[in-house]
Amino acid sequence: MNPGIAGNLWLFPAVPFAAAVAILALTKSRRKTAATLAVAGQVVLLAISVVAFLLTLQTHGFRSVQNFTWFTFGDQALRLGFVLDPLASAMLVMISLVGLCIFVFSVGYMAEDKNFTRFFAYLSFFSGAMLGLVIANSLLLLFMFWELVGLASYLLIGFWIERPSAAAAAKKAFITTRIGDLGFFLGMLWLYNRSGTLLFYDGGHGCLESAGLVMLGASATFIALLIFCGAVGKSGQFPLHVWLPDAMEGPTPVSALIHAATMVAAGVFLVARVYPIFSFGAVNGVTSSLTVVVWIGVTTALMAALIAIAQADIKRILAYSTVSQLGLMMVSLGVGGVAAGIMHLLAHGFFKALLFLGSGSVIHGCHGEQDIRKMGGLRRLMPVTFGTYAVGMLALSGVPLFFSGGWTKEEILHATAHWPGSTAPHYLMLAGVVLTGLYMVRQVIYVFFGNRRSAAEHAHESSRVMTTPLIVLAICTIFFSVVLTPAWPWLHNYLTGESIHFEIADLIQPMLLVSFILVGAGIGLGIWMYRRAGMPDGDRPADVDPLEYKQPALFRFLANKMWIDELYAKTIIAFAWAGARFSDWMDRYFWDGLVRGFGAIGQVFGMFTAGVDKRGINAGVDETTVGARGLARLLSDAHSGQIQIYLGVVAVGMLALLLLYAWLA
């Protein structure tokens, strides 16, 4: 057993869980205590995350495993465990840092909410579940935390429970992810069936180590695809992405937490964690399961980017951009760029939390308005929010050199360019970069530039407690790129366990130039298209989107999210409804009829036996007793009490005996 943090990894989920329980025990009015407890929990987590991170720096390819037996059945033991490796510790630091910023921001954002304490309890619970997921060394333990993450997201998306749309969104998120989880669960069972263990690393016997992988054989592809189903649900990949935009019904810090540090990161993390199963038996770096991952990722990335162009809700645009970026990460994992995908996940965690918190600040400043068409010109009124938002926007668009998102995106594009499977994902992802620039510029122009429209008139900058996390996250977004550059690919090598070397010449890659051109094209196109957004232009009215004016049919198609929700409503949900109605009918008429029929048979039989009892058995007994009473009366009448009659009977009897004797003799 390791002393220190590596031997006490259970602390990561335990600290926030303890905070959550403690906060739940408080009364509603203890707001300050609740916020202090939650934030203190995150500070402790950040501290131990950093300690764990420093520990993993000591050796290349550091991996500390801590397994224990959960329970034993027969001669088999079910073992769980925790693992600390570069992948986990990088995630730990990102989650606890982003989480801390979001927690602090929430103190300001939720200040007016009447369920303030409950909110912080749920947030702590969410963060604990996610940290547990990251350090799990067993697919089963990971699955447990995975479901806890799902539960926490359900509670938080539906936090404003009095809104029917929030309750519906929470249900949708829960059920949609559950569809994916079913696949995950089946994959887990299959994996256990083949390898006999769910531990990832177990001194050479774990299912991710060569001995365990060999036992999987050809079924590795199917196991990987089933586990990927879970990742598709959690990370909002096509076709299960529909819950993510609806999850915007939750409070904005929740959106930030879901989209940046927890929930959706879980799917990408899962694929990265069980990557050996995906890549098992790879020929030239390509397996059929990884090819599926690539194409799902490509579809998701492009579709979500297109939909984001036509959305009007500030948070929905960010939601679709998250879906799109997650697709990009999946592509990266699929083409073999695991380190690039995780780097993008980490970088995305920072700048997406920044963007969501920035949008929360905007919404807060505009008194709850989320429609970007009603904002405009906020850059003067909310300078800090604007500045930090711009950093996030440039990072998300992938502007190279200064922003973390640019480096990681470039690395992903680099990985796709060398994928032997097909060159199509590479070019499609290049198109995705242009689209990202386009929709982010559109959003920024609508919100921060142009004339002030209805919601922007009384806007105000948010308080320090909300802007400070924005500044911290913006600084992280910029300085994070230091460890990402190809000249000094520190994080990449940290994740892959290779040694580090510094080479300034590597800074300039051909892909950097391509990135420059594409991002410039996207942003330039956006500025040109939306330069007069929110204002009348020629014969276009002010409230009509420029794209809507030029291409109304296309815009409607995108604004309605490609009618995927409607398609599901017409097909899968209609099918489910039909099934439900059929089951209802079967239950009501068929099974109920059967039950009633049997009941009627029982009743008839009961009536018959009652008749037999009443008329036959009861009457027989009655008759017998009446007879017995009659006889008894008759016999008792003989006892007249008249002593002379007795004597007379004796005399007559005696005489009769004498006569009998005389006759016989």
Add this chain to the structure above:
Amino acid sequence: MTPTLQLFLIISAALFSIGLLAALTRRHAIFILIGIEMMLAAANLNFIAFWRFAPPPHPPTGVMIAIFSIAISAAEAAVGLAMVIAVYRHYRTTNVSQFDQLKG
């Protein structure tokens, strides 16, 4: 007319029948007792008669039994009368047709 056994037996049977008739028909308890005494007397007469007309020798068995019987009937009469008095004290009557507490 010489006395014969048949004559004694006829008298005895008549005496018994009269006693029985008295015991069965009279309502007064004391008359019933008298009837019973008459039947006993008839029995005693039979003992004496059979003894007297039996062939010799004549051991005194018949007389002895008659004497015993008379002694016992005396005791029986005493007990009977005492019971009549006790019953009379209880019912304030000696009419046996009213002694019907044991009827069914």
